[in-house]
Amino acid sequence: MNDKDKPLLSVRNLTIHYITDNGVVKAVNDISFDLAKGETMGLVGETGAGKTTTALGIMNLIPNPPGKIINGEILVDGKNILEFNKYQTRKYRGNVASMIFQDPMTALNPILTVGEQIAEVSRYHNKLSKAESYVKAAEMLELVGIPSERINEYPHQFSGGMKQRVVIAIALACNPQLLLADEPTTALDVTIQAQVLALMGDLIKKYGTSMVLITHDLGVVTEICDRVAIMYAGQIVETGDLEAVYEHTKHPYTKGLFGSLPRISDKTSRLNPIDGLMPDPTNLPNGCPFHPRCPDKMPECESRVPANTEIEPGHFVRCLLYE
Numbered sequence: 001m002n003d004k005d006k007p008l009l010s011v012r013n014l015t016i017h018y019i020t021d022n023g024v025v026k027a028v029n030d031i032s033f034d035l036a037k038g039e040t041m042g043l044v045g046e047t048g049a050g051k052t053t054t055a056l057g058i059m060n061l062i063p064n065p066p067g068k069i070i071n072g073e074i075l076v077d078g079k080n081i082l083e084f085n086k087y088q089t090r091k092y093r094g095n096v097a098s099m100i101f102q103d104p105m106t107a108l109n110p111i112l113t114v115g116e117q118i119a120e121v122s123r124y125h126n127k128l129s130k131a132e133s134y135v136k137a138a139e140m141l142e143l144v145g146i147p148s149e150r151i152n153e154y155p156h157q158f159s160g161g162m163k164q165r166v167v168i169a170i171a172l173a174c175n176p177q178l179l180l181a182d183e184p185t186t187a188l189d190v191t192i193q194a195q196v197l198a199l200m201g202d203l204i205k206k207y208g209t210s211m212v213l214i215t216h217d218l219g220v221v222t223e224i225c226d227r228v229a230i231m232y233a234g235q236i237v238e239t240g241d242l243e244a245v246y247e248h249t250k251h252p253y254t255k256g257l258f259g260s261l262p263r264i265s266d267k268t269s270r271l272n273p274i275d276g277l278m279p280d281p282t283n284l285p286n287g288c289p290f291h292p293r294c295p296d297k298m299p300e301c302e303s304r305v306p307a308n309t310e311i312e313p314g315h316f317v318r319c320l321l322y323e
């Protein structure tokens with residue numbers, strides 16, 4: 001592999017737990033994946049699957065205590081960010097990796113103008129003067145489709161979609177190589193969702209940014225992603241390019257997700273959900289964590305943890321059926 005083909009992000013055997021008074025929350029359990037330069041990967045799963053903890057881990061933002069990285073490496077451009085000191089971590093956040101948080105209503109500071117919130121990022125990370133940082137903030141506002149004359153307005157003067165555009169402008173202000181977008185469109189209505197997704201797609205293409213897009217919406221993934229990873233109970237159970245996972249679906253959980261989507265051609269009046277609930281992360285079942293809900297369960301599934309198996313080039317599945 002030459003330098004050009006090396007992944008920008010390489011997560012290896014990452015395990016993150018939260019040690020609480022009510023037990024150990026096993027949020028992320030031995031996940032591994034690579035992300036190439038300029039590539040977009042969708043990280044899909046139900047609430048509580050470990051998606052946000054994975055993203056916080058990649059930003060080196062796991063609160064300790066109660067969070068603890070139990071095992072693994074997060075290599076960005078070949079450097080393990082978990083070994084960074086405070087100074088290196090500060091340089092890494094914003095300049096190399098940036099995060100768009102889920103809810104724009106709470107991500108913005110209500111008592112600062114949007115211009116100040118965008119400007120302070122480049123003042124802090126790129127050492128621009130106050131005047132220069134405001135010029136940059138005006139450029140960023142225009143880039144996300146907001147007239148720069150609104151630079152001195154406050155978050156409450158913007159609609160939900162506009163606020164999310166401001167959050168995107170903040171995340172991209174230092175032109176990061178890696179963007180982690182945590183359900184960036186979940187709080188928005190459907191038409192605004194489409195606009196914000198199109199905007200993000202254009203911007204990451206323009207700047208060659210790599211992105212991990214966290215979502216529970218398989219439709220959103222097809223709009224913008226090159227690859228997809230399906231998470232369940234803190235594990236990535238299936239990953240591959242869109243064609244592999246959508247057309248040659250293998251893992252019973254992924255099949256269940258696709259099977260539960262409503263289709264316009266279906267004449268049934270009821271949806272087809274996956275039976276049961278996601279297990280309590282403080283008390284995960286032995287063996288394969290999906291076994292209590294799996295329609296294809298075999299006796300050994302209750303005792304043996306499936307390995308991550310490559311079943312075709314770049315298509316990995318964690319299921320004993322494919323070992």
Ligand code: SF4
Nearest residue numbers: 288291294301319320
């Ligand atoms: Fe189902 Fe067994 Fe595969 Fe788990 S390992 S998904 S329980 S068949």
